[in-house]
Amino acid sequence: MSLRPVPVPCIPEATVRVARAAFRKGCLAMRIRDELGSLCEDELFASAFPRRGGPAWSPGQLAMVSVLQFAEGLTDRQAADAVRGRIDVKYALGLELEDPGFDFSVLSEFRDRLIAHGLEELVLNRLLERVGELGLLRAGGRQRTDSTHVLAVVRTLNRMEFVGETLRAALEALAVAAPAWLRQVAVPEWFERYGKRIDSFRFPKGADARQRWALAVGRDGFTLLQAVYAQDALVWLREIEAVQVLRTAWVQQYHRDEEGVRWREGKDLPPGRLPAMQNLLMEMQAAKEPLPAICAQKMVAVAGQTDPSPFAHLAANRLGRRIGVMELSRSWAFRHVKADPVLRELAQDVGFVGAWARHAAVIPRADTGKPVPWTEPLADEDVEVMAGYVLTACLVLTCALSGMRTSELAEIEVGCRSRARTTPGGGAQFRLPSRVIKWKPFGGVPDEWVVIEEVDRAVGLAERLVDRAAARRCSAAS
Incomplete structure (x- = not known):
């Protein structure tokens, strides 16, 4: 994704009118926009984006979303839904009422990009500067300026949503596959805790309350896994994909020992989580x-x-x-x-x-006769380029040895080759159907060309190189 900086957008009139009517006394998101304006301009994030690529979502607006997300304790999915459906958030970002917003994965990619380029403190520093200019901070006062705290809170909320949705998905799969068995295993609290999607409610505020919620989900997950893997349980329950995902996720996110269930933190998380x-x-x-x-x-x-x-x-x-x-x-x-x-x-x-032709066949060099691999190892893109060269060569050979015009060559379709016919002299005759275009009505008329074996082999190779799902004509890929 490349950065194409845009000026800070003014709030559209329709958004202002609807937001003022809905929130006559204002709200947090609207006050942030009115008092602080836009926190960051896109140009401040230029070092984190390449020069080429598709246009990225405005990093200045993503920074504003991150501030609101932390202030309200939202997960990435909930924050993206807020951008899409809440009037006050559209007001803060200066969006039109019908703006569809973005996918929730954009927020995690934005945070990763900030961390990778050492810009994780930029948003918080700009926020502190702006608040200081407005006289909302006392001179010499103590203010937290560690942006890793903000990132850690958002990461914790996303992990909580992940474990909750993983357990809920496993319970739903078991409810369909073995409803009678699940009724015997489930406890009443599960129906209240996992009956709705996790992102449909707000997580509790405060680190201790969130820790208790995460541990409760962890204990529920271990209880379910213990029941699934019990000796008297149905063996095929373990093969359900959602149960296998639950087991893997609980190994990654929780630790259980004699002291009970523990929520993994920091270095205790497995590297890569894959x-x-x-x-x-x-x-x-x-x-x-x-x-x-x-x-x-x-x-x-x-x-x-x-x-x-x-x-x-x-x-x-x-x-x-x-x-x-x-x-x-x-x-x-x-x-x-x-x-x-x-x-x-x-x-x-x-x-x-390169992944392709790593063990290429050995052939003699044309100049010295020394045996060498016919090609160096190739990556996916190299193979595509080489396939394009070979396909073009096949079409050029067909045109040169058959007498076809380029317009007639373009009408050759995949699967048009007919079986070779034996001639009275013991030879083979090859026919290639196409369409005559010149001096004919629009679209041409069907016709056949009698060709030599080399042309038939070239067309056969072109058929193997053309993506049959994308095109019917051999020349379409060239």
Whole structure:
């Protein structure tokens, strides 16, 4: 995502009119906007965004959302819903009434980006400066300026929502799969605590109250898991996906010993919080399998950087797809994955190599005859580029050896090749259906070309390279 700074938006007239009518005496979000204005301009966050890429949501507005989120004790999902549906929040951000807002994952990505670029104190410092200018802080007074406190509170709220929703999902799955069994196991408090979505109510205020809530959820989860894994329980209950997710999440978020259930904090949290990724990295380390590398073009860009990251050559998304994570590089867990010591050891000992053609067939060089692999290892993007070159070569060969015009070549469809016919002399005849375009009515008329075997093989290879789900014509991908 790239930053395209925009001026601080004025509050639209319709938003002002509706907000003033709904909150005649004002409210917290409206007073923040009226008294403090916009806390941060987009330009202050320029160092945290690349120059290229799709436009990012305004970081200045995300900073305002983060302040309101902390002030009201909202999770990311609740904060995103507030931006989408609350008049006072739209007033504070200067949004139109019909503005759809953003996905809740944008907030966690924004916080990760601030931390990665050392900007986590920017929002709080600007807030303190603005409050000081208004005379709301006493000179020489003690004020908390540690922004990690703000981030920690928001992170705790998100973790509470995560464990609550995970347990609720497991209970709903068991209620469908084994309702009679669940009625025997469940306690009355569960129906009240997990009957509605966790983000439909506010979490208790105060660290102690939130700690008690999290521990209560942890004890409920362990009670349910103990019942599922009991010797007399139905064995197939353990195979329900929501139950397996619950078991993994409770290992990550809770610790249980003789003293009872404990909520994991700080360094007690498992690194990466992706057990599947840890298992994959250990398997790769045991097999001495190199990490997947980015494509050659990106390699050139990384080589021009003055201080590249030790994982700049890592094709993170390809590594993530091996455990079912489609966009690992954008995931909140990627910074934890990069801290895994196994990943660092792999990068140092084995390095980064393209995933495709790692064990390419050996052929003699055309100039010296020395046996060499036919290609260097290729990344996903390299394979796509090479496939495009080969497809273009197939079409050029077909056009040159068959006498087809380019318009007729464009009408060749996937699956059009017919089986070779045997000629009276014992040879083979190949036919290639297409459409004659020149001097014909609009759309052309069907026709067949008698071609040699090389053309038939070239069209067959082009068919294998074309994405059949995206196009029917062999030339569409070129």
